[in-house]
Amino acid sequence: MAIRIADNLYRLPTLGPFINSYALLNTDSSITLVDCGLAGSSKRLIKDLARIGKHPSDVVNIVLTHAHDDHVGAASQMIKECEVQNVMMHEEDSHLPPTGKTPPIDDSRLSGKIMKILPERSYEPFSITNKLKDNEIIDTAGGLQVIHTPGHTAGHISLLHFESETLITGDSIFNMTSRMTWALSGFCVNYKQSQESAEKFSDLDFKNACFTHGPEIKNLGKSKIRQFLSKKGLN
Numbered sequence: 708m709a710i711r712i713a714d715n716l717y718r719l720p721t722l723g724p725f726i727n728s729y730a731l732l733n734t735d736s737s738i739t740l741v742d743c744g745l746a747g748s749s750k751r752l753i754k755d756l757a758r759i760g761k762h763p764s765d766v767v768n769i770v771l772t773h774a775h776d777d778h779v780g781a782a783s784q785m786i787k788e789c790e791v792q793n794v795m796m797h798e799e800d801s802h803l804p805p806t807g808k809t810p811p812i813d814d815s816r817l818s819g820k821i822m823k824i825l826p827e828r829s830y831e832p833f834s835i836t837n838k839l840k841d842n843e844i845i846d847t848a849g850g851l852q853v854i855h856t857p858g859h860t861a862g863h864i865s866l867l868h869f870e871s872e873t874l875i876t877g878d879s880i881f882n883m884t885s886r887m888t889w890a891l892s893g894f895c896v897n898y899k900q901s902q903e904s905a906e907k908f909s910d911l912d913f914k915n916a917c918f919t920h921g922p923e924i925k926n927l928g929k930s931k932i933r934q935f936l937s938k939k940g941l942n
C-alpha cells in the first residue's frame with residue numbers, strides 16, 4: 708500500500724511499516740525512488756508504484772540513504788527491472804555497493820559485540836552513478852536536499868523535500884514503536900556520531916517527518932523531533 712504524504716511524495720512500505728521506501732513524483736511523470744528495501748522487495752515496490760499509476764519504466768533515479776542491506780538489498784533488482792538512469796549515494800558509502808558489502812559495526816557496546824559475531828550481511832552488488840555531497844540539491848520533485856548525517860554509516864544521508872516540507876530522517880532516527888529512538892548501536896559505524904549528527908535537524912525547515920523505519924509524523928514532525936533531541940540532551 709502506497710501512503711500519500713503529499714501530492715508528489717508517497718511512502719512505500721516493503722515490510723509492514725518497519726522498512727520504508729519513498730517515491731517522489733516529477734511533473735514529467737518520472738519517479739525518484741528513495742531506498743529499495745531488503746532483497747526481494749522489488750515486486751512489492753513495483754506493485755505499489757502501479758497503485759499510484761506508475762510503471763517500472765517511470766523510475767529514473769534511485770537515491771540510497773546508506774549501504775545497509777535493508778535499504779539497498781533490492782537495488783540491483785530495481786535497476787534491472789526499471790529504466791534507472793541515476794543511482795545516487797553519498798560519496799562516503801559509495802564504495803560499498805560494487806562489493807555487495809555493508810559498513811563496519813561499532814562494537815563498543817553490547818549490541819555491536821553481538822552483531823560482530825553474526826555472519827556479515829551482504830546483497831547483490833551494483834554501481835553508483837552519482838556520488839552525493841552534503842547540502843547538494845537533487846533536481847527532482849521541486850528539489851531534494853542531501854543532509855549528510857554520518858555515524859549510522861560514514862555516508863548516511865537524510866533528505867529534505869522542499870515542496871512538501873518533509874524531512875526523511877533515514878536511519879538517524881527510528882519511529883518504530885510509536886515513539887522515536889536511535890538506531891541500535893550494533894547497526895552503527897559510530898553510535899555517538901550518529902546521535903550528534905541528528906542535531907542538524909533542528910536547523911532545517913520542515914513540518915512532516917518521515918522515517919525509513921516506522922510511520923510518518925505529519926505536520927508536527929519538526930516539533931516532535933526537537934522534543935526527542937532535547938530529551939536526549941541535544942538541541
Ligand SMILES: [Zn+2]
Nearest residue numbers: 775859878894
Ligand atoms: Zn541502517
